[in-house]
Each structure stands twice: as structure tokens, then as C-alpha cells.
Amino acid sequence: MGPTDSGPDGTTTGRDGSGPDAGTDEGGLLSYRLRRERRLSSLYATARSLAALGEVDEVLTSIVRHAHELIGSDIAYLSLLDAEGNLTLRASAGTISAEFSSARMPPGIGLGGRVIRSGAPFWVSNYGESDVVRHNSAFDLLVPNEGLTALLGVPLLVGDRAVGVLFAADRSERPFQQDEVALLSAFADHAAIALNNARLYEESRESLQRLREAYRTIEEQVASVERAAAVHEALTHVVLTGGGPGDIARLLVEHLRGAVTVLDRDDRVVAARVCDGPPAATAREPARELLEQARRTGRCASAPDGDGAVCSVAVVHAGGSHLGSLSLTRSAAPGSADVRMLERSAQIMGLLILMRDARVEAEERVRGELLVELLSRPALHPAQRDRALARGVDVDRLDVLVVADCPGKPTSDVVRQLNALSPEWSGLAGEYLGRATMLLRADDAEEAASALHRRLRRALGVPVLVAADRVDGREWARSFGLTWRCVEVMRSLGATDRGSATVQYAMYAIVFDPKRAHDLDRFLAECLGPLLEYDRRRSTALVATTAAYFAQGGNLSRTARFLHVHMNTLLKRLDRVGVLLGDGWRSPDRALRLHLAVRLHQLRGALDGEDDG
Template identity: 75%
Template structure:
């Protein structure tokens, strides 16, 4: 195996790393700026136009466009930037067709370097007729996700054939995540405005008695105030109790009570749960249903819905039968509660994304803006004291699912959790990295219910990126060693540091060259398998019969290979000291092959 100049290699590597970090910093700054500008928009059409314009500039493609799913499951182009064909700006793809169909089905990015020649991709004839006029060649699509549901796709296209790099796909996907939140918030804003407008119009059409009109106006004002001030179900229930003079209960989708309010002079006995069949009817019809219970009280129930989802029930219990105006008040209030719940969920999702962005900024190694530091402190995170990095890995669970379980666990260490380069990653402040890894592993194992690896590394200065590399490579080494369920620090696997520490790669290469270089070179030149033969020999404790069986060769063939190894390494290669060194080199070579993903040395057996 040929040697390398450590000095020149290190200098070149440092230069490439510095260039890569500078480029990533510019991309992240651009992503942060564009995402922040999207949050300032309100109208849906304005948000759509801004998304494609920023996407066009961010990825540097020839043109970009955005398609949303309609009621029939088709993808319809809603906005574009850089296109030249008017027909393309109103294109429509049926379900499952093209790159968009693949993105929606998998909820993951997908790209082709040449759309017309892409193999195994269902094509739509109508769309394919538009491709030549637009000059579309290379196409990248990423999903627009709201929760775990794709509402559409964002596309970047070039008029020349080319691949899309991983960094481009990751950057475009991150932008699409922000864009989906901005678009969903705009939709919520529009739904809220329409609902309030409908509520206002409904109350304006009431031509009942003056007292009824005044009461409706008061309720409308109070509901609007609740929406604008971010009130909750309890506020709505309290408002309704004052005007309807009955017990008001708000339940979640699992019938657990979120809020219950009683009128003056009543007791908790008046808050009897509405009959089950009444609740089921309200869910199925989406309207307010009423019935008299066995206790003589009237129960009125309406489902809480918003955005096509079911969020619970709103019920009124009182002695008097509900008036039409009361029914309308309950139905409108249920709509408001649904919108408040959607808004709350959007805030939670935005908070999670802010934490994810903060984690990415910290991992990039760039200095945080003072405003970012203040936002981190407001969330209980002192970035200057984050001294331990933890990576959690579970093949049976997605990284996002692992992150959701880790987030509530980080408060004890004033830490922050998120997804970084596809890995569930945590930065925290801890005195003992081993104890932190064991504690997080125990909690994850209990909540996930499946084996998981949790590895921690103490951070030296601002070397978070290096700590991340060490932890994830250590996880690969642990899996290669057969460890699948444990919490530990990299220190506990320091004897394998030559393999998972990139900073010691030259030491490992020199050791493998000195110990195995002759066999590796011989295997490469002759297409033999002497390295694998020596490894099997030591694995089977020198037993020739077991070694031959494990290699699936005849005993005479094995003896010939061992003679050839003796000729190459010398007569003493099986002596205790030489055998120990050679066995260690073979094991490290195997682990290096697993961690680096490089092909095994050697070829067909001779």
C-alpha cells in the first residue's frame, strides 16, 4: 500500500474543510434570511410567489415552481419563477406521475438528471408535451410537509443535464420545511379571517329580539378577542357559560376533559358527560346535536373541527332546551376552538424548527448573533456551557421520532435536541459524559421500546463538528462489534479510536501498511484472498478444519494459502508477538472497512 505525505494531505484537507464550512455558512445565512422573510407574509398567493422566488435564488437553478395537491390528489402548479412557457405555469399532474408523484408518495426528496430519459418514472403525456417548450432537463423535487402529511411539492429545474449534490438537496429540503410552515400559517390566517368574517355575518343576520342581538355581539367580540390574544379552550368555555347559563365542557379527541366551566350556583354534578351516542352523532355529522338526558337536562354537543381534522367536542348541559341562536353560538365557538388548537400546533412546530436551526448554527461552528444567543437563553440554553455532544441511533425509528423523545429529556442538562445530518443529536451541559449517555439511553429505551445506541463525546472548545464525527463513527464501530443496545461515551471505546477518530487516520494507515501492506498488495495484484484467510485463521483460533469450513474451501487449498502467507510474512508470523500484532491489524482493517464503507481487500480465491 502506497504511503502518503501527512503534511500535504492535512493542508489540503484543512483547505477543503474551510472552504466547505464557508460555503455552508453562506447557505445557512441565506436560508435563515429567506425563512425569516417568509414569516412576515400573510396572504396565501403572496406567500406562494415569495416561496418560488426565494427558492429560485437560493438554489441557483434555471427556474423553480411550486405545486399543491388538489381535492382529486393531483399536483397543480400554483406559482413559478424563471419559467418561459405560460402553459407550464398552469400544469397539472395526476396522482403518482412524474417526479412530483414520487415525492408525494415517499414524502422524501427525489431528483433526475434528465427527466425525459428517466427510467422507471411514470410519465404523464400532457405534462411531457410541455417539457420541450420549457426546456426542462434536470429536476429536483422536495415535499412540503405539514406534520406528517405532504400538501404539495417544491421543484428546482435546470435546462441542462446535471446531478443534484447532497448539500443542494439538504438545503432545498430545509427551505421547503420553512416554506411549508409559512404556507400553512398563511392558510390558518386565511381560515381564521374567513371564520371570523362568517361569524360576523351570521350574527348580523340575526333579527331576533334586541337582547339576543346584543348577546350575540358580545360573544362575537369576546371570541374575536380570544383569537387575537391567543386564548385557550378554557377562555371560550368561560365566555359561553356567561351567555348560555349552563355547564360548558371542552374535550379532546380522546374524550379527555380539557376545560369545564360551571354557572353560578351549580355543582360538579351538573357537568354530567353527554351520552356516548350523542357524541358519536356529533362527530359523524359535524353539526350540533341535542337530546334530553335521563336526568332531565338537555345536552348539546358539537364536534371541534379545523383544517379537515377532528380535535374534540364542545358540549353544553342545562335545564332549558337550546335556542337556535345558542346552537349557532356553540358551532361558531367550536370552530374558534379548532382554529386556536391549530394555531397552538403551528407555534409548537415553529418552536421546534427554531431549535433545529439553532442546533444547525451551533454545529456549523459559526459565531452566533447576539439575538440568537438571547433566543437560546430564553429557551433555557446557555450555548457557552454546552460541553457534551450526544448522538442517538435506532435503525427501527426515524431520526425525527427519536428527536421528539429526546427534547423533553434535555431540560435537565439545559440542552438542545434536533436532527443534524440525518442523526438525532443533542448538545448539553454535563459533568459526566458517560452518565449522560447512560441516562438518555435508559429513557429512550423505555419510551421507544426497541434497542438503541446512545454515544456521547466531550466537546473541546468549539469542535462540535469533530465531536459529531467521532460519535457517529463510534456508533458504526459498536455495531460492527455486535453492540446494538447501549449508552456510552467514546472514551469507553478508546481502544478503537484509531478507527473512528479521523484525526488518527494516518496512524491507522501506517499501522495497517506496516502490518498488512504485503498481504494487501499481493491480494490487489493477484486477485487472491490472503487477508480474509488470515482473518478467518485467527477467528477460528488456528483450527484448520474450522477455518477451511468458514472459508468454504478444501483443506489443501487452505494449506496452500497459509504457505503463501508464510512466504510473504516470514516463518514467525504465527509466533505470539507477531500473531497478536497481525490479528489486531486484521480486526482494525475490518472495522475500518465497515466505518469508511470501502470495499474489502482481496479478490477471488486462488
């Protein structure tokens, strides 16, 4: 309880001035004991009545009604914590306005927030003037309308966790006695238990209802399975024998007649069957609107197709992913049993697709693991070599390494496409150090890069960069480093959609070959050393200015516009370059070396993620 809201002598007194220490005569003490016994008796009686209740709302209403009677306050109300931690009023006794009832107190605010935070009772004799609680402006506007002045709150504790607050309030200023606080706290303990029991009872009842509904659903499904036992057995046989879309389409045509069309996840026809006798129909793709309706609802959708026939569509999905669809077209509308058969066939189709995808993913995972082992540990164990041979891969003949980069698609999508292509090249594909990588056999690295680029570009539908490197011996890891850095050089040079061998970028190999890093440092130091040192010490941009000058073909006007500087500024910078490098820096031989040096410096900065300016 806040010391600023206590009586002037630091004690707590009742409304009539009585308390545990009130009165020195024996009659006053006896009156106090009788009043305490009545309150305790009322507390036990109300606790027993609460224990007999089952509905949560009924328990809440009973709690505030009994609290109102026990304490004798003008108003009693109860607020519970919601999922966001707000205190929301759930029940009240006394006059509570509609605006007050709909108010929510944010976490940690007001007297209730303090009670929740401390897990202990707290009261103020005048809420509006109290400065020991955090006020909420919206709530404070409602307090005068309701006339709330003195306010006592006690926590509703379930174990050590506060789930709400029980309030007693008066419309006149006054302190709360210690026995009032203790009585309301004791009652709140009983009320919390009753409320928790009511919640558990309600949850149990809802769980029982769900179980009953699930049981009814199971009964309906069992009856449906029994009615379609023959189809179910046939579909099971398709699964066990590794059948495909054509087998399912054939079974549906045999039992439902008409025409059946199977679409894949990209809405391409993968199977179509038509019955021999009437009622026959032509196999066709379902209308786009009907297909979208089936996808949206997840259930079979039917509609006339305009030629006197009825088209029914069931989508194939699993785990929220669209995998395809089955459509039935015939003269008669499908009955409920036919709809269930079509939907069950779609489920089986989804199972077949998942099984196929699982096999493909397992194979991709094995191939990816083998690729990582080759790049990280060239000395293979005989068992690993056997695993590769079982997949048609002779690791001793893997002589080309490819890295593909496609910013418009996740790396996993690029790897999936490389895995699909790897058997054609007797190779392995996977993700290595975040890059889509492939090891393969090829006579010409340039042709392999071009062919893979065309295939990936067509499959992914977006620009892709592909670089290939001829592996020297078993130096796969070195080739990987060269290849991915070559891809970065290609992108820095403006290429966004092409396939090439690293040899085509031989003049830039000094940038992306780690073994030549020392040569690059020496070359840059010889050509650009004074400019680099000057830029470093003075925070200038002489190297960037020189690069722009060469990029603009030595044209001063274009260079100034490119750099967004005045012509005089450009001339001063170029004069400084001449001072640092010598007057002959623009001669053909020196200009060629200097131009190459600034370009290599820029490329290395792009590879290393540095600013070359």
C-alpha cells in the same frame, strides 16, 4: 395528406371527377363556382348557428350534423382529447355502433393521432389498407363493422393547441378533394371557436353556481355566528389571552351544560369539566367507535353512551392532521345550534394548537440555527450570543455534544424530542448534516448519554442509539465528527439501542477520529499490508477469511461453515495467509494484533460504505 393515398398522378379528385381544374369548358367552371359558393354560403350559415349555442353537448351535436351536411359524407364524427391524451368520440352523425362510440384511440395512434401531432388535415382513401398511419388493433377490428373506408380528419384548434379532431368518412374507397378538405378545415376552425366559447360559458355558469352556493353558506354562517355571538366572543377572548383546553371546556359547560372532555392528538385526556347543576353528567372519554366516526366524517357525531346519556364528539383537525377531540356528554341530545357550537369550539381548539405549535417550531428553528452556527462558525457574533442567553443558554458552558440515531423514525422526530429536552440541559438541539444533534451542559458525558437515551426511547417507542462526547474547548465541529462516527461504530459492533460516551469506545477511536487516520493507515499496512495487496491483485478474500477465522475463535469447522466453503478451500487460504504473513501469525501476540487489525479494517469499511471482503 399521405402520398400513398393520393391518385395515381399525385392529384386529388372529387367523387364525381370534378375539381378546381375539372372541365375545360366555361359551363364546367361555372358549375364548380356555383357549387363552391353554395358550400361557402352554407359554411357561413352553420358558423352563425354554432355561435348562438351555449351548451357543450349541444354544440358538439350541431358540429357533426352540419359537417355531415356540408361534406355529404356517409358519416361524420368528432373526437376530443381527454386528460390522458386519448381521443374519445363525443358526437356523431350517420350510423355509429355502440362499440365504435366507446372506443378510445391512444395518443399518437391512427389518423386522428397524426392530425393531432401535425396540427394539419390528413386523409386516406382506404384506412384499412393504409400504411402511412399507425394502426391500433382494437380500433381496426371496429372499422369493418362500421364499414369505414375513406377517412378525412381535420384538427380542432384553439390558438395553437389541437383539442380534438373532426372526421368525415365514407364507406367506399375514394380520395378527398382539396376543396372538401379546405371546406371542412374552415368549418372546424369555426367549430373550435364555438366549442371553446361553450366551454367557457359552462365554466362561467359553474363558477357562478359555486359563488351562489358559497354566498348561501356565508349567509348561514353569519346567521349562526349572530345566534352564538356570546360564545364566539368568549372563545375569541380565549384565543387573545392565550387560553388553553381547560378554558374552552369551561365555556362549553357554561353554555351547553353536561360534561366536556378534551383529548389530545394521542387521545389522552388533557382537560375535563362538569357543570354544577342539572342536567349533569360524568366526564368520560368517548367510545372508540364514536370517535372514529367523527374522524372519518369530519363532523360532530352523537350516540347514546349506554347510561341514558348522549355523547357528542367533534374532532380537532387542521390541514388534514388530527389534533385531538372535544366530547360533550349530557342527558339531552344536542340541537343543531349546540352541534355548531361544539364544532366551532373544535376549530378554535385547532387554532390554539396551531398557534402553540407555531411558537414551538419557531423556538426550535432558532435553537437549531444557533446550533448550526456554533458547529460551523465557533466565533459567535455578540448578537448571536445574546439570542442564546435569552433562551437560557450560555454557549461558553456547552461542554457535551450528543448525536442520536433512530432508523425507525424520521430525523425531524428525533430532533423534536431533543428540542423538548434541551431546556432541562440548558442546551441547543437541531439537525446538523442530517444528524439529530444536541449541545448541552453536563458534568458526566456518560450519564448524559444514558439519560437522553432513556428519555428518547420512551418518547419514540423504538430503539435508538445515543453517543456523547466531551467537547475540548470550542471544538464542537470536531466533537460532532467523532460522535456520529462513534454511533456508526456502535451500530457496526451490533449495538442498536443504547446510550454511551465516546470514551467507552476508546479502543476504536483510531477508526472514528479523523486526526488519527494516518495512524490507522500505518497500523493496517503493518499488520495486513501483504493480505490487502494480495486480495487487490488477485480478487481473493484472504482478509475476510482471516476475520472469519478470528470471529469463530480459530475453529476451522465453524469458520468453513460461516464462509460456506469446503474445509480444503479454507486450509489453502490459511496456508496462503501463513506464506504472506509468516508462520508465526497465529502466535498470541501476533494473533492479537492481526485480530484487532482486521476488526478495525472492517469497521472503517462500514463507516466509509465500502466492502471489506
